[in-house]
Amino acid sequence: MAHPTFSSSGDVTADVVIVGSGVVGAIIAHQMAAAGHSVVMLEAGLRLKRSDIVENWRNMSFHNRVHSDFQGLYPQAPLAPAPLYFPANDYVGLNGPDGSAFKQGYLRTVGGTTWHWAASCWRHLPADFRMKTNYGVGRDWAISYDDLEPYYCRAEDAMGVSGPHDPELQSPRERSRPYPRDMIPFGYGDRRVAELVNPHGFHLVPIPQGRSIQPFEDRPSCCGNNNCQPICPIGAMYNGIQHVVKAEDAGAVVLDQAVAYRIDTDDKNRVTAIHWYDADKKSHKATGRTFVLACNGIETPRLLLLAANEHNPTGIANSSDQVGRNMMDHSGVHATFLANEPLWFGRGPAQSSCIVGPRDGGFRSTYSANKMILNNISRVGPATQQALELGLVGQALEDEIRRRAACGVDLSVSLEPLPDPNNRLTLSKTRRDPLGLACPDIYYDVGEYVRKGAGAAADQIKQVAGLLGGTELRITTSFNANNHIMGGVIMGSDPKDSVVDGDCRAHDHSNLWLPGGGAMPSASVVNTTLSMVALGIKAADSIQADFQGGRV
Template sequence: MPDAEVVVIGSGICGALAARRLALAGADVLVLEAGGPIERGQVVAAFRDSPRKSDWLAPYPYHPWAPHPLYLPEENNYLVQAGPDPWPVQYLRGVGGTSWHWAAQAWRLLPSDLRLASLYGVGVDWPLSYEELDPWYQEAEELMGVAGAEDTGSPRSQPFPMAPVAEPWAMRRIRERLAPLYAVTANTAARNSRSYGGRPACCGNNSCQPICPIDAQYHGGLAIRSALDAGARLQSHAVVHRLEADAGGRIRAAHYLTPDGQPRQVSGQVFIVAANGVESPKLLLMSGLANRSGQVGRNLMDHLSTALTFEADEPLWLGRGPQSPSAINSRRDGEFRREHAAYRLDFTNISRVDSVTNDLLEKGVYGPAFEQQLRRRVAHEMGVRNVLEVLPDPANRIVLSGRTDALGLPTPQVHYRIDDYVRRGAQAAQQDFALIAERMGGQRLRYSAAGKFSANHHITGTLAMGDDPARSVCDRYGRAHDHDNLYLCGTAVMPTSGTMNATLTAVALALRSAEQIRPMPAARA
């Protein structure tokens, strides 16, 4: 007898919600997680006491046997950079995964994001339509508790579970002053605007990242708890390093190591790899599986950003309400996508006290001048950034490096290049930055350094789905072309990135995969 009917590798939001759905459908589900438990109260306390408020990984536990990339106070070199451009991505390995410290933006893609090749002659088309995704988007939104306005540009057949969180004063003034030149829209987010799912409404703590102290924001910790409540089982501290296939190509076992290096294995009938866009291809490459196409790890995408910071001519007092509450979406689609990247424009609402204080101290400003400049800048300073679409490129990829971790397993290496399509999109966004600053009476404009891009940690594309087994890793349901009982869940299966955060789409696809593995009984749907 197998140890479980379904073995899920990775307890992040996608693996956990797939496990929940399968458990509710009557499957015996075992979830394997490399990291250890994450306790919300401990993280809240650690963030409160940490002097590194801008390092959102600092409050979270770090497991030497299940390392992840660290960059502060110094880089740990877990993710080996092979260039030519840096890609300093961050993620967590622990029970619940990286969405513990996300901004909770839960946007849908646009229908055109799934048809880039057909419409604009760039990128690829998805093997499924937006209409096929719509009901799964809705189920994901209702599970997570998504709040949003109706003017998102993404069609929907049913309303959002909740209206948006109350608009912060700063965002109201930005919206009023930019109209009618730009329409500023409330960001769609998995954040309660009213009591939902047994959790309270957002009260504006402004620490969405690294953690909401009252759990008004949905995250992977809640997802795995719901999976366990549905009957799934969890084995943490289980570093899966190899999947074993039988002579017919079916996966029969997952081999893992305990923190002290002891080997273990579990057998199953169906396996779901749901780590993330780095760790999932790393596992398949270590296993030598699902790669007949040579596409495992390839087509790595992540939204990139440049930014403008300036002082408005009126006090805005950023820092009340969610950290990322509003955006401009008019640049998400159009014929220009034939020539340059689409993008959205995102307004930050993070309190400026910490960043301005550090900047002034680094410049040697003290005494009355410090107080004067701090008060002025904290009240007036604002920022806007673009979130740029990135196209799939086989040369951008995750491979195994020659380095090993504490358990002797190879660490991932990244090959990454920012192409001219993205650079032209960033150049187009400069015009929007200038217009926004002009409408806000901007002074002391500070643009990102020329040619410098920030990663958004939206890891997509390394296990892309498609109809052609020679050019993709899995089919439209996330099932590996090479192994009929292996499913892939998470942002890695997305063939294109669009301009919006990837989590909601990945959850919708994971729920769709779970239904393909075992349909939900009608009485329990």
Template sequence: MSPAPRHGRGRYDVIVVGAGLSGSLVAKELGDKGWRVLVLEAGTGTLDSWPGHLDALDTFHGALAKVPNSPYRPNAAAPSPDVLDLTGLPSGGYRAHGYFVQQGPLPYATDYLRARGGTVLHWLGLTPRMHPEDFRTRRTYGYGRDWPLGYDDLEPHYRAAERALGVAGNAAEQAAAIGLPFPDGYVYPMHEIPRSYVDDVFAARLDGATVREAPGAPDTTLRVVGTPHARNSTPDRRYDAGRGYRPAGAAGLPNYGERCVGNASCVPICPVQAKYTPLKTQAAWDRRRVRLLTHAVVSRVLADGNGRALGVEYQEYEDPAAPVATTRTAEADVVVLAAHAVENARLLLVSRLAGRSDQVGRNLMDHPVLLGWGLAGHPVGPFRGPASTAGLESFRTGPARRERAPFRI
């Protein structure tokens, strides 16, 4: 979708800050309902054309460190944090020298991307559902806080998200192995991604084996289970009561992406565009209703004396290498912040909004991950296929959750 003309003049029903996953889906839903939507994106349209995609691939291939942001050229006007911004010190601790000013004992050691499409340009693409137990840990296990809603409340929205992202998976396997409830006859939009050879090797050795986490604890039976993916496989003709699945763009709009062919570079870029990115949703925007403006760094949310949003102030720039910007404003009845947890909090703080709880900018959560390596008895051909196609899900549920957090392998 072309961002021209440049300025966000006039009044809109909604301004969406950020053209990533959430912002793109919100803009599509509201545009389809007839709302006038302005989407402001701080970054450039990195992959909004085939030459742009090829340039990102060339940049990735030439990068010495294949980190998540490596395919995407730096932008001085809208910089992104990078995993390479942190350097460990011989005496302990670290030094931060990037977009973030970090002085605490525990740095934010990951990244996100400020560009059209957002961080989902370099996500892994796995789309597992939460388990019903996750919503009621207080009632079930006596700790934490129960959610104000449950799995059954969210289940229709899971299906809507799986349709929007074009998820490939095996619902029957998810129900049998994990205990996820699905409506009768439900199948994912696309057939599951085939398991890799290394997954089959693990399954042959582990399926049916039992482990005991502590003396006297019940046995846990292991089983290798396929993981749902937001990437193209073969559309399932059984989907939607036999109507099948039509990927985004099938109604005369650009249809991004081939089927997954196993390049294994899902993070940071899929060469054949099989993995879902928000660009696929943007291809299906109602262009009469949804307008995108890139190179627009929102600097403040404008509000009246009662804290009600009136619009935004943003900095419009031309050259990402020389960030000379012009201050502009755009007006709307509603402002949606969809610019990443850190950027959303920053905007609220500088705008002096939502401060009554003193919780804005606190309690940031990330994925805790522990990596392990093992030596196989014969060549298993790792990195043939997507970076992850299956896992051990047995530790997500069950009585052991009284003693520890759930996890998957």
């Protein structure tokens, strides 16, 4: 078992230096450590205890719960802020016509944002890799679906994904092997909605999920606390901490409260070291043979820009001027209505089924695809709020809460932005974090492609609501963020207009990898984590191949 070596001053040397300990960094760390390499992970945030987070959630106010505050219960390192919205801390400055649609909730903590994801483990469709070729919009990936498919399988194995064994229910169907576990069984609401909408082409399918109804490895079975976001209270949902622990068992060392800020390069533009500040603002240096930045879609481009040096004056990996550009998220809308019969959403995991009929088609040459998640988060909170607003009291209030909780439907609709270089992350000239490092600013415009797609989605929503006898239909009018941050270190075959290659290796630096959402050149309409992990594993394979081939 190989371990990084530390100097008396706290500097460290390892075969692999990884910045970020979220799911992508942790899975790479585990693979590399298990292969016998010394690995150090630099994590800006704190190492948290689940019990503390659960307690913070239990004591959270009704207002924060009903408005989905997923961030506030996670303590932040004093020197490594992350976004907060109750109230807003403006760590990420947003501007542009749809700046408010880019309010991302991500964690800087050991284990990363999968502490509060919903564990949806979707694959992109084969067509999503060829947007330019197929539909004349967006970009093609540097790799095909077939290239990534084995890594999707390995990602599903690593995270213990439950997904449908029935090909009719798979999206996409192109798979070389079954999911590690069969789908989480549909709840009553999923089955009933499928009966009503599927005859009209909506194709309701189970969401593949990083949890299971039987124990998986040392992970207990999901018992439907319905609390995936903001915290699974029993650890039944996959999160990055599981691979942090596995990586540590294989010899990797995680340094928390270690904020990376500077990157050294040599005359061949290979990375030689990454500098970080510890909790006492003391600077240290991590030297290594290979380097991975897996800090998330905002923090990775921010660090690359912050770390501009003499040889790379516009930022590390940025000779193409694409670092921080093409920022994407599944800008979405929510639609709520009351069905004319009880559907009892809110039992089981927070996400369960999803309408994928409008996921692909020739229309994508002109407007965005969408997917509609039948949100399975308990409706008791919103139902209570609505019933109180009606001025009811006593038994009438209780009955109305019950009716609204039973019949309430919330569709979370995700749309697909195109990569637009003008949607750009830059370093703030005015705001700095407690270490004096520039905070990120992001300009965001969802674009006509999404706006048109939202119009089409609205028609589909009305049809779905109609099939369920829906009343009080409300569709949000401003776009919301979905925390699927993509594009900032975009992948491509041409180093002139992209940042990384098909292995997520930086075009500019042969020993630097930037895997994760930032590398994704097309958004599809599905949650990004599985694709991020697949890219991470592919990157890890290429790092291993470099060690084996004596190239590092």
